Amino acid sequence: MPITFNDFKDTASDILNINLSGYKLKRVQRRTESLMRRHNIADYDECLRLLKNDPSFKEAYLSHFTINTSEFYRNPENFRYLEDKLLPEIFKNNSSVKIWSAPCSNGSEPYTLALILSESNYKKYQILASDLDPDILNTAKAGVYGSNSLENVPTGVFDKYFTLDQNSNKKYILSEKIKKQVAFEKMDLINDPFLKGWDLILSRNFFIYLTNEIKDMLCHKFSSVLKPGGYLFLGNTEFIFNPQKYGLEKVYSSFYRKL
Ligand SMILES: C[S@@+](CC[C@H](N)C(=O)[O-])C[C@H]1O[C@@H](n2cnc3c(N)ncnc32)[C@H](O)[C@@H]1O
Structure with missing residues (x-):
């Protein structure tokens, strides 16, 4: 049988x-x-x-x-909130800022952060980006994107940091200045231990694929490695129904602060 x-x-x-x-x-x-x-x-x-x-x-x-769909400035209104409201506070309160994109897929998400931080002239930050899928991590490290990933990139930012790939004509190469700001690592978020001491964790469009038990475990795990006052940034359709249970409070749609 x-x-x-x-x-x-x-x-x-x-x-x-x-x-x-x-x-x-x-x-x-x-x-x-x-x-x-x-x-x-x-x-x-x-x-x-x-x-x-x-x-x-x-x-x-x-x-x-593993669905690898991602794009630069995905849900731009949330990146605006992050840029206008949260990053100034995070950088004011910390001499050096640690950010983790988990999972990062093709790198659009951590590179969006690197673009925002560079354009705002923030100094002293580290961006770690991790994913389970080694192929997508290679794509991320290459930093070459089709126009479908780039639709939300502001024009001035696009002109400054992307150049047309002469080999493909339809793809754009991200500048080395941005690429070198992101460290990539293979990591299984369900099974691997987490590094501690993050000021901002982006875990977006991942919870939607998981069972409630695993989401619960991950909320505990993410909260336990955030610094007090640090933020967890989820995808637009992802919610934590009882953030207090994990020592978190909701501050805005998709953003939770560690108490
Ligand atoms: C839809 S993408 C999200 C990318 C990005 N955060 C965004 O919102 O655009 C989901 C990613 O989760 C990764 N993934 C799936 N299971 C994982 C696991 N157990 N640990 C780490 N990454 C995982 C997949 O490889 C995929 O790249």
């Missing part, structure tokens, strides 16, 4: 070294089955065999399962 999705998910978690049970399972199943259709894979047994034996299929599964 062919194995069920439930069995598949447990063995696939071991092969991929990711806890698939932490994600909304209906979605994981849909993503798995759409990839199986695309590769003409008959059942979960065959899918597991390929995950075990074919490194390129394993990579394809990982990329398909």
Whole structure:
């Protein structure tokens, strides 16, 4: 008898070294089955065999399962609030500021921060950006983007920091000055330990994929590594219903302050 999705998910978690049970399972199943259709894979047994034996299929599964969609200045009104209200306060209260984009996908998010900080002439900050997917981290490090990622970049900023890629004609290369401000690291936010002492953590468009138990665990984990007075910045459709439970208070749509 062919194995069920439930069995598949447990063995696939071991092969991929990711806890698939932490994600909304209906979605994981849909993503798995759409990839199986695309590769003409008959059942979960065959899918597991390929995950075990074919490194390129394993990579394809990982990329398909982790949605990498991102863009510069995603939800611009929130970046405006951050720039106008929170960054001046954060820099006033700290001689050196630590920011973490987790997960960072193709780098649009941490580079947006580097652009904002450079344009505002802030000094003394570090930006760490992490993601589970090694391929998307390579894309992020390359810093080359299509116009669909760049629609919200203010014109003056675009003209100053992006140049047309002569090789592709439709892509734009981010300046070294911005690229070198972001350090990238592979990290599994569900399983890996977190570094401490952050003034600002961006964890946007990630909670939407997770079960309530894992979201709860991550709210505790993020709060425990924020400095008092530091901020957690979530995606536009993500909420913490009971922020006090985690030692956080909501200050604005998508922003929570560590008490
Ligand atoms: C939709 S992107 C969000 C990117 C960015 N924060 C934004 O809002 O534009 C979600 C990212 O989560 C990453 N991801 C999925 N599971 C992860 C995990 N367990 N640990 C770290 N990153 C993970 C994926 O690789 C993907 O790049």
